[in-house]
Amino acid sequence: MKRRTFFQSAAIGGMAAAMAPVVSCSNGTYNDQEAGERYRILGEILQEPVFKKTLFADPVIIRSVELLRFENSYICRVRSENGAEGISVAHNDMRFLVPIFLHKVQPFFIGQDARELDLIVEKIHDFHFNFRYGGIPLGIPLATIEFAILDMMGKIAGLPMGQLVGDLHNEKVGIYVATEFRDRPLEEHFERIKETVANYDAKAIKIKVGYLFAGSRDIHDPGLPGKSEKLVSMVREHYGSDWSLYADSNGYYDAEGAIRIGRLLEENNYAYFEEPVRFDQFLEIKKVADALELPVANGEQDHSYSNFRWLLANEGLEIVQPDTYYFGGFIRSMRVARMADALGKTCIPHMSGGALGYIYNSHFVSVLPNAGAHHEFKGYRTHVPFECPTSPLKVKDGKIKVPTGPGLGIVIDPEFIAKHERVRP
Numbered sequence: 520m521k522r523r524t525f526f527q528s529a530a531i532g533g534m535a536a537a538m539a540p541v542v543s544c545s546n547g548t549y550n551d552q553e554a555g556e557r558y559r560i561l562g563e564i565l566q567e568p569v570f571k572k573t574l575f576a577d578p579v580i581i582r583s584v585e586l587l588r589f590e591n592s593y594i595c596r597v598r599s600e601n602g603a604e605g606i607s608v609a610h611n612d613m614r615f616l617v618p619i620f621l622h623k624v625q626p627f628f629i630g631q632d633a634r635e636l637d638l639i640v641e642k643i644h645d646f647h648f649n650f651r652y653g654g655i656p657l658g659i660p661l662a663t664i665e666f667a668i669l670d671m672m673g674k675i676a677g678l679p680m681g682q683l684v685g686d687l688h689n690e691k692v693g694i695y696v697a698t699e700f701r702d703r704p705l706e707e708h709f710e711r712i713k714e715t716v717a718n719y720d721a722k723a724i725k726i727k728v729g730y731l732f733a734g735s736r737d738i739h740d741p742g743l744p745g746k747s748e749k750l751v752s753m754v755r756e757h758y759g760s761d762w763s764l765y766a767d768s769n770g771y772y773d774a775e776g777a778i779r780i781g782r783l784l785e786e787n788n789y790a791y792f793e794e795p796v797r798f799d800q801f802l803e804i805k806k807v808a809d810a811l812e813l814p815v816a817n818g819e820q821d822h823s824y825s826n827f828r829w830l831l832a833n834e835g836l837e838i839v840q841p842d843t844y845y846f847g848g849f850i851r852s853m854r855v856a857r858m859a860d861a862l863g864k865t866c867i868p869h870m871s872g873g874a875l876g877y878i879y880n881s882h883f884v885s886v887l888p889n890a891g892a893h894h895e896f897k898g899y900r901t902h903v904p905f906e907c908p909t910s911p912l913k914v915k916d917g918k919i920k921v922p923t924g925p926g927l928g929i930v931i932d933p934e935f936i937a938k939h940e941r942v943r944p
């Protein structure tokens with residue numbers, strides 16, 4: 520049976536499909552009116568509140584937003600008029616984005632009431648034509664400030680930062696070991712997967728198939744042709760049927776190639792196919808999703824709601840993967856997760872950030888009603904010295920316990936923070 524999900528909500532399902540079709544991609548598996556109605560519903564979900572402003576009786580006026588630097592390490596510190604403080608650790612790519620942070624994002628926050636965070640993280644796109652900077656250039660500075668504000672507000676409310684944007688659904692986060700090595704020849708690639716996976720107490724792996732991204736199709740891939748095809752079955756054979764396996768092509772294939780390798784993934788019982796074709800080619804993504812039983816995942820490169828909304832409305836996507844840094848923070852990413860949830864789809868956020876990305880990701884996943892079984896994990900390596908009083912933050916039985924202290928829930932070494940100096944415009 521074709522893997523399709525239907526409206527969870529009777530209210531949604533019972534609505535008359537009186538809207539004019541928003542899309543016209545009928546292929547016999549659904550009709551345009553249903554897709555149009557779904558599209559409209561998803562638009563309504565985007566308008567719903569996310570940040571729990573009712574936790575805060577009084578205004579929390581943002582007095583300062585500072586970017587602090589020590590060598591290649593960046594920290595954001597937010598302070599309120601009444602002395603509350605929040606800290607976030609920036610994504611490794613912040614070093615490329617400092618002028619955008621200082622000139623195009625930071626000024627918008629000064630004097631705002633942090634309780635209006637839902638609105639602020641959207642209005643920032645209009646400020647100084649910032650929508651032209653969509654993607655990582657705007658997303659990382661925005662998320663870095665949002666995380667510091669959520670840390671501050673979490674400390675005020677006595678709640679972990681995730682629970683300011685959702686209710687607790689997962690006290691522990693299941694992880695998969697993310698592996699790379701796609702530029703290596705077949706045997707070396709396979710060996711390095713095994714070495715990496717052996718470091719963790721987990722039974723879920725994501726492998727890379729194809730070679731880099733779509734634009735690299737003409738570049739020589741060591742071991743091609745047929746390297747990925749061999750790797751897919753080698754990994755399954757080695758680990759056996761009780762391991763969860765996922766595959767990611769980072770948009771390497773065209774639709775035809777993705778369907779071909781997708782069938783092989785199905786034969787080998789992989790559980791989803793991530794970025795089978797280029798992330799923004801939504802018609803191609805849908806074509807792959809229609810052809811395969813295997814769920815399709817996409818979204819780590821997306822920077823607007825549009826692609827997610829269209830693909831969800833048109834049954835082109837089973838798993839949404841916003842990156843909480845690239846997409847501009849928890850609130851915006853939660854809106855994507857909620858659109859997916861309304862249609863019975865899953866959210867498995869992409870994890871980036873280097874330094875403490877996995878901790879931010881854990882908080883976000885902790886409040887997802889529609890989290891997948893396993894989430895991205897790339898190791899513990901970080902330049903940030905910290906302690907976490909409420910969790911060992913280690914993978915045990917395939918899971919990481921989410922910190923339960925207020926805000927980010929960790930204590931960063933004050934001496935390390937003190938080494939950082941304010942970056943001035």
Ligand SMILES: [Mg+2]
Nearest residue numbers: 767793794819
């Ligand atoms: Mg990916």
